Amino acid sequence: MKIQDICTDCTVRDEALCGTLSEDELWALNTIGRRQRIARGDTVIWAGDTSVICANLLSGVLKLVAATPDGREQIVGLLYPADFVGQAHAGLADFTITALTDAELCIFPRAAFQRVLEDHGRMERLLLQRTLTALTAARHRMLSLARKSAEERIADFLLEMALRAANTGCRATPDGPLTFDLPLTRGQIGDVLGLTIETVSRQMTRLKAAGVIGLPGGRAVTISDRAALAVCAHAA
Amino acid sequence: MKIQDICTDCTVRDEALCGTLSEDELWALNTIGRRQRIARGDTVIWAGDTSVICANLLSGVLKLVAATPDGREQIVGLLYPADFVGQAHAGLADFTITALTDAELCIFPRAAFQRVLEDHGRMERLLLQRTLTALTAARHRMLSLARKSAEERIADFLLEMALRAANTGCRATPDGPLTFDLPLTRGQIGDVLGLTIETVSRQMTRLKAAGVIGLPGGRAVTISDRAALAVCAHAA
DNA sequence: CGCAGGCTTGACATAAGTCAACATGCGTGG
DNA sequence: CCACGCATGTTGACTTATGTCAAGCCTGCG
The missing domain is CATH 2.60.120.10 (Jelly Rolls)
Structure with a gap:
């Protein structure tokens, strides 16, 4: 070769x-x-x-x-x-x-x-x-895993995934809404964050209800308000 | 020099x-x-x-x-x-x-x-x-941190510390009771294991009550029944 | 169309955290 | 040498976040 x-x-x-x-x-x-x-x-x-x-x-x-x-x-x-x-x-x-x-x-x-x-x-x-x-x-x-609440972990995780998505091509307005697909199922997110699938699901719905993120369907996520999400990540 | x-x-x-x-x-x-x-x-x-x-x-x-x-x-x-x-x-x-x-x-x-x-x-x-x-x-x-119970974490930790103590001079019968001093306070053990000081204290007393370990006082611990402790470490 | 895997939601259980009181033991200074 | 005081440790009563169990709902695919 x-x-x-x-x-x-x-x-x-x-x-x-x-x-x-x-x-x-x-x-x-x-x-x-x-x-x-x-x-x-x-x-x-x-x-x-x-x-x-x-x-x-x-x-x-x-x-x-x-x-x-x-x-x-x-x-x-x-x-x-x-x-x-x-x-x-x-x-x-x-x-x-x-x-x-x-x-x-x-x-x-x-x-x-x-x-x-x-x-x-x-x-x-x-x-x-x-x-x-x-x-x-x-x-x-x-x-x-040891000290953060479920909400903080989810917010952390979403920010991290958003960063990765932004770096992987997928250009968008730096601070504007960013939409991307998670490469993981809810169950796998739970496995990463030390939570159950139910807790992951509930927290995601909460963040959506709070207008911080959007869940357009499938594995897609929209970060509507990155600042608010960052706040969730540090004090929940 | x-x-x-x-x-x-x-x-x-x-x-x-x-x-x-x-x-x-x-x-x-x-x-x-x-x-x-x-x-x-x-x-x-x-x-x-x-x-x-x-x-x-x-x-x-x-x-x-x-x-x-x-x-x-x-x-x-x-x-x-x-x-x-x-x-x-x-x-x-x-x-x-x-x-x-x-x-x-x-x-x-x-x-x-x-x-x-x-x-x-x-x-x-x-x-x-x-x-x-x-x-x-x-x-x-x-x-x-993510998946084990307080008892499992404490047992894990004690086994690890025992191993370290055994390797650091402190010779004793390989499987017999081993006594050593923890280099950490209860609070610090909690900080390592992602638990509160109260939970650490309670679990230690439980293990002592179960006859698995002894607490001669101060920071000392005696592993009375290493096998039983290992069982606690894997299924609590 | 219908199934399967994934997701959401609800009701309930529980391990561990929180708050609070008290015990112990150690070091310092009288 | 004793006594006081602070740091550490224990124990109890109560709260709560998250897990568990269970039911039902999407969605994409064969």
Whole structure:
């Protein structure tokens, strides 16, 4: 496979870890990577498995799930295009990773990937940077899960999703109403926020009734009054 | 200052990041590090500050605190001896770091520390490793905070502290009763577990009444029946 | 058309929070 | 050495946010 076939047309080329590599360096990864499509609902990694994938997410959204032995679940992370999937170094997988939408991965054999990582300090540094970002995000979410009300969590979540939607093309007036589709069902939002589907539903209706957001139907949300939503996010 | 003065007698020499360095390499860090004592209650880093410390923790316990604007607090991490404190790379501090006990730091100017880090890939890799471990721990705690009952969280916490106590000298029969002192007040345990001080207190008394643990007084705890405690941790 | 998955809404249960009183234990200074 | 005072911890009565259970409603798809 030629480099053009794999990397040049890569949709996440600039944002992914490989973005740090020059054309030449890219060859190293290119020769070992292969693309793979996965369907919505497919599990990429099972918690506890030893053989762990090493990949970049090209498209779609994945969830990282922690679960108790008796089946309670918590989504502890979401992976979006250009995010790194799996573990660079060997070991048991800590969490189950499942596709929330159809998705596409660029998979690398771990040994080879590790070697590239070691040869390119810049790339390793970027991986560290990302891990630190994820750690900070996880810790902020700990605060939400432990101390914030359902309304605050929902408002936080909607603002975060709105930000992501705004960054992903979908241009709109900066402060004006913004409409976008959530990539998650109500149940999955509950799994992210540590709430039940009923509580999510009720709070969304409340926000709608308060005129802060609109729910045009389907998975769409309209942020009618971002300032008001921000207020909800910090004192509910 | 000679290397003997700073590193040879270092109590965390083997476990800290510097443990990866040879005697020679150590010089690089040694010449730039300085020890500093801090008192219980002192804050080392304020969330939002720009000038951020870069240090190894030599002794004592620090807490990493996330807070809402209206004052609700959550401890999102604890730092023990040999742990790295602060941020290797510049930027605003994400969380406030405060000493829970008197403590001692080995502080490095960031620029110099970063240089050492870049020159020693092994050390950087170790930092990545630690960050990943912290990320996994944070995510497991997200599950606890979001989905576990107060009793489960307390049991989890006690088992974790017991493990730490066992590893920190304090030898005892592997499965027999183990007694140790918690480095945290009830209130701080609440801050870690996302509970109130009253709930912590009540659950501890319940576990004691159930004969699973003993509370000899002060901050001491005795794990009388580790198996039973583990059961509490997974189904309450 | 009719089913299935997702969503909404309601009535009710409950774990944990809040408020308040009291106990304990530790350190300081008389 | 004792006594006082403050920080910490315990316990109780009551409140409340959120979970649970249950019924019914959309909406898109076969």
